[in-house]
Amino acid sequence: MGLREKQKSGSSGSGVLKVLLMFLALVETTAAEYNNEIVSLRQPRHKNAYATMMYMGTPRDYEFYVATRVMIRSLVKLGVDADIVVIASLDVPLRWVRALEEEDGARVVRVENLKNPYMDQRNFNKRFKLTLNKLYAWNLSDYDRVVMLDADNLFLQNTDELFQCGQFCAVFINPCIFHTGLFVLEPSKAVFNNMLHELETGRKNSDGADQGFLVSYFPNLLDEPMFHPPANGSKLDGSYRLPLGYQMDASYYYLKLRWSVPCGPNSVITFPSAPWMKPWYWWAWPVLPLGFTWHENRRQTLGYGDEMTMVLIQSVFYLGVITVTQLARPSIPKLCYRRGDKNVSMIQTGIKLIAIWCILAAYIIPFFLVPRTLHTVLGWSLYLLGSFALSSVAVNSFLLPMLPVMAPWLLIVGTLLVMACPWYTNGVVRALSVFGYAFCSAPVLWASFSKIVSSLHVSLERETFFPRLGESPPPPGFNKLY
Numbered sequence: 001m002g003l004r005e006k007q008k009s010g011s012s013g014s015g016v017l018k019v020l021l022m023f024l025a026l027v028e029t030t031a032a033e034y035n036n037e038i039v040s041l042r043q044p045r046h047k048n049a050y051a052t053m054m055y056m057g058t059p060r061d062y063e064f065y066v067a068t069r070v071m072i073r074s075l076v077k078l079g080v081d082a083d084i085v086v087i088a089s090l091d092v093p094l095r096w097v098r099a100l101e102e103e104d105g106a107r108v109v110r111v112e113n114l115k116n117p118y119m120d121q122r123n124f125n126k127r128f129k130l131t132l133n134k135l136y137a138w139n140l141s142d143y144d145r146v147v148m149l150d151a152d153n154l155f156l157q158n159t160d161e162l163f164q165c166g167q168f169c170a171v172f173i174n175p176c177i178f179h180t181g182l183f184v185l186e187p188s189k190a191v192f193n194n195m196l197h198e199l200e201t202g203r204k205n206s207d208g209a210d211q212g213f214l215v216s217y218f219p220n221l222l223d224e225p226m227f228h229p230p231a232n233g234s235k236l237d238g239s240y241r242l243p244l245g246y247q248m249d250a251s252y253y254y255l256k257l258r259w260s261v262p263c264g265p266n267s268v269i270t271f272p273s274a275p276w277m278k279p280w281y282w283w284a285w286p287v288l289p290l291g292f293t294w295h296e297n298r299r300q301t302l303g304y305g306d307e308m309t310m311v312l313i314q315s316v317f318y319l320g321v322i323t324v325t326q327l328a329r330p331s332i333p334k335l336c337y338r339r340g341d342k343n344v345s346m347i348q349t350g351i352k353l354i355a356i357w358c359i360l361a362a363y364i365i366p367f368f369l370v371p372r373t374l375h376t377v378l379g380w381s382l383y384l385l386g387s388f389a390l391s392s393v394a395v396n397s398f399l400l401p402m403l404p405v406m407a408p409w410l411l412i413v414g415t416l417l418v419m420a421c422p423w424y425t426n427g428v429v430r431a432l433s434v435f436g437y438a439f440c441s442a443p444v445l446w447a448s449f450s451k452i453v454s455s456l457h458v459s460l461e462r463e464t465f466f467p468r469l470g471e472s473p474p475p476p477g478f479n480k481l482y
């Protein structure tokens with residue numbers, strides 16, 4: 001409005017001002033078009049939707065945000081004929097919502113967290129406090145069918161045929177309890193309101209999370225028929241079991257090292273095991289062979305721009321540490337013996353302990369400094385650089401022999417190679433190889449440890465008698481003068 005008035009007054013002004021105002025108007029219209037597009041994104045555009053939820057309040061919020069984005073983008077890449085909806089709680093940061101909408105093309109539906117009435121239950125895991133937000137999928141009544149997803153699904157192919165399934169369809173990974181990492185539903189306000197009512201009245205829920213609730217809400221799914229999408233594309237009515245190929249448990253893969261579900265599709269992999277074994281962590285591969293597939297997926301879609309600053313800072317720091325230790329060679333034992341202490345043996349033990357702790361720290365600290373969601377190849381490289389840099393500090397500060405201190409480093413590299421080796425026929429052979437390697441490494445580790453301790457001993461003894469190596473031994477009575 002204000003701009004148009006200005007434009008009117010500008011028409012009598014100079015040419016430069018006119019151009020400037022035209023430019024301003026142009027900016028305004030493109031911004032308006034842009035906003036229109038965003039608004040239209042908030043409206044449903046397809047009959048069906050893939051949906052996932054996002055909430056805040058766990059230490060892993062950022063990881064799940066990244067995982068969600070990668071999943072959305074891989075769905076887009078597979079050319080799904082459906083909206084992609086993120087059911088986000090109100091406290092999800094606005095810049096995340098914008099990235100999801102503007103960069104990834106998702107439709108974000110903001111919801112209030114559902115109160116979890118099972119929090120006082122004995123086996124309740126705090127991690128699952130807000131998973132009941134999943135029930136909001138039934139409130140997405142703009143759609144005929146919704147495929148509700150957890151963020152730890154890895155899609156191998158398009159699964160749009162799932163929209164032909166009925167009112168509720170899920171996969172039994174466990175023989176008796178269906179899994180809620182992927183399920184099909186028909187949104188319905190009546191079902192949604194009934195579910196909210198059941199939450200209020202405290203329906204039985206074995207784990208206090210979404211899975212326990214849904215298993216209790218749909219108790220007869222095991223007796224339902226298996227889903228086969230009708231060839232004419234029509235939608236089914238009723239509840240169905242979905243073939244295992246829609247939720248292939250990654251742990252089965254580790255047994256065979258390939259997918260071998262001959263009946264049904266091999267479409268979606270899920271990672272329901274230990275929470276620190278999710279595929280988006282940098283250490284996921286080669287420990288878990290599938291981690292690499294997930295990271296390749298991310299590399300081709302979202303990329304790693306967010307983590308790169310941290311990687312650069314850490315690399316520069318580690319390279320600096322290596323350079324400085326090579327040039328300066330500070331020696332802690334020397335510093336400690338400047339003054340002839342009486343309690344020599346106690347100091348010796350102390351220094352030995354500190355040296356061992358330093359070496360341990362050199363292998364542990366870099367592990368926690370690497371950004372958790374980094375690409376697995378970059379992650380391991382940064383970790384190995386970091387542990388090498390910090391170990392070389394220990395080598396130089398305590399005048400230790402290089403090889404024994406670096407032995408764990410070499411063994412870790414070896415472990416990675418043994419794990420990553422592509423020629424195993426199955427997971428058991430692979431596990432046995434890793435075990436055999438560890439078995440052979442143990443004596444090497446022990447020998448290195450003994451060597452470090454004995455060389456510490458020698459260097460400490462030497463320092464005790466000649467406090468300043470390279471200088472003439474101090475005259476008698478020198479220490480007393482201090």
Ligand SMILES: *[C@@H]1O[C@H](CO)[C@@H](O)[C@H](O)[C@H]1NC(C)=O
Nearest residue numbers: 110111112136139140141142
């Ligand atoms: C369910 O969705 C409608 C829009 O379809 C919305 O107005 C309503 O607030 C939602 N219900 C809850 C409990 O969020």
Ligand SMILES: *[C@@H]1O[C@H](CO)[C@@H](O)[C@H](O)[C@H]1NC(C)=O
Nearest residue numbers: 228229230231232233234235
């Ligand atoms: C599609 O096929 C199913 C059987 O698979 C049949 O029951 C249904 O009537 C068919 N629908 C149409 C529109 O042809």
